[in-house]
Amino acid sequence: MTRTANALRIEPTIVPLRRSNAALGAMPARATQYPELRYMGSKTRLLPWIFETLNTLDFESALDPFSGTGCVSYLMKSMGRRVVASDFLNFASTVARATVENSFVHLDGKAIKGLLDRTPPAHDFIERTFGGIFYTAEDLRFLDRVSGNIRQLQDPHQQALAFAALFRSCSKRQPRGVFTISGDLSHYDDGRRDLRLSLEEHFLEQIEVYNAAVFDNGRKNQALRCDLFELPRRKVDLVYLDPPYVPRSDDNCYIKRYHFLEGLSCYWQGLPVDTTTKVRKIAKRYTPFSYRRTAVEAFDRMFARFKGSKIALSYSSNGFPDLDQLESLLRRYKSTVRVFEKPHRYHFGTHQGVERASVTEYLIVGS
Numbered sequence: 001m002t003r004t005a006n007a008l009r010i011e012p013t014i015v016p017l018r019r020s021n022a023a024l025g026a027m028p029a030r031a032t033q034y035p036e037l038r039y040m041g042s043k044t045r046l047l048p049w050i051f052e053t054l055n056t057l058d059f060e061s062a063l064d065p066f067s068g069t070g071c072v073s074y075l076m077k078s079m080g081r082r083v084v085a086s087d088f089l090n091f092a093s094t095v096a097r098a099t100v101e102n103s104f105v106h107l108d109g110k111a112i113k114g115l116l117d118r119t120p121p122a123h124d125f126i127e128r129t130f131g132g133i134f135y136t137a138e139d140l141r142f143l144d145r146v147s148g149n150i151r152q153l154q155d156p157h158q159q160a161l162a163f164a165a166l167f168r169s170c171s172k173r174q175p176r177g178v179f180t181i182s183g184d185l186s187h188y189d190d191g192r193r194d195l196r197l198s199l200e201e202h203f204l205e206q207i208e209v210y211n212a213a214v215f216d217n218g219r220k221n222q223a224l225r226c227d228l229f230e231l232p233r234r235k236v237d238l239v240y241l242d243p244p245y246v247p248r249s250d251d252n253c254y255i256k257r258y259h260f261l262e263g264l265s266c267y268w269q270g271l272p273v274d275t276t277t278k279v280r281k282i283a284k285r286y287t288p289f290s291y292r293r294t295a296v297e298a299f300d301r302m303f304a305r306f307k308g309s310k311i312a313l314s315y316s317s318n319g320f321p322d323l324d325q326l327e328s329l330l331r332r333y334k335s336t337v338r339v340f341e342k343p344h345r346y347h348f349g350t351h352q353g354v355e356r357a358s359v360t361e362y363l364i365v366g367s
């Protein structure tokens with residue numbers, strides 16, 4: 001469904017692409033096989049709809065500065081575009097380095113042998129710090145060992161692939177995929193295979209999953225780790241924006257939920273853990289999109305920054321500011337603003353239980 005500011009209905013027209021399946025108007029099959037990571041705000045389930053909308057736009061290059069799981073960047077890579085994926089979290093940008101930036105490198109037999117090397121690790125930080133919190137002692141020792149082994153890999157894309165496989169393993173082995181709950185998690189155990197496998201067994205499977213995700217789209221794609229407002233200014237045709245939004249209740253802190261993956265991505269170098277917290281958190285990262293008092297100004301600054309490109313903003317009816325306010329902000333910089341809408345039901349694990357909500361998802365396109 002689409003509408004414009006003057007209520008004129010515009011049916012999306014599918015712009016034929018030169019490459020892949022997309023020429024037929026179907027989402028490239030590759031994008032449907034992207035390894036899903038349970039992540040707050042992930043657009044995985046909305047990809048077919050996002051594809052339909054993006055496919056109406058004329059663009060050769062795209063920036064995804066809130067890349068998260070990387071699924072939208074990977075979609076645009078699958079559509080044959082040149083993509084820059086970026087996120088201020090190191091673990092998220094590492095996943096994008098493995099899947100979006102990386103075109104050719106795989107974890108081959110030699111690399112896998114090195115990763116599984118059982119020489120006792122030089123460091124035991126994870127075993128010492130996270131005992132009895134998220135995983136078994138055997139899992140923790142594996143994490144210390146594999147962290148050292150990953151650093152022995154010389155190729156940065158092999159390292160990124162191994163990390164991506166490790167993050168997904170850690171996420172699958174957690175009952176909710178978030179690191180807010182700890183201790184005796186047996187009441188979450190519903191017999192799922194994901195909870196029965198050790199981290200090492202998961203890791204071996206995930207290596208194959210990420211190896212299969214590597215492909216070349218003939219473009220030089222890039223993954224960055226950067227705050228939105230510090231990104232190098234380079235001309236791109238389209239900027240896809242998926243910032244966190246100020247929620248009605250709870251909070252939207254990514255570090256609170258994924259601190260373990262962020263710490264693991266750099267072996268907690270420069271990220272001191274707060275030992276007074278039950279789950280051994282690290283410090284939050286400030287983002288102006290999380291607070292009512294700063295969000296409106298942050299959207300305005302963001303739109304101003306990307307006014308030279310087409311803008312596609314993902315948004316949700318339960319966010320602040322509301323749709324009308326966002327549309328008028330965007331109209332300051334763009335002469336045409338169209339809003340694509342889709343009813344969506346999402347569920348997401350929180351510490352209180354599984355949250356379910358019916359919302360309308362928006363793609364607000366300014367050109």
Ligand SMILES: C[S@@+](CC[C@H](N)C(=O)[O-])C[C@H]1O[C@@H](n2cnc3c(N)ncnc32)[C@H](O)[C@@H]1O
Nearest residue numbers: 041042043066067068069088227228242244287
């Ligand atoms: C809604 S999620 C993006 C989800 C992503 N599109 C997907 O489908 O997986 C928002 C992301 O923005 C990142 N983020 C928040 N504030 C940021 C900032 N100021 N600069 C860069 N990234 C930021 C978070 O780390 C998070 O990964």
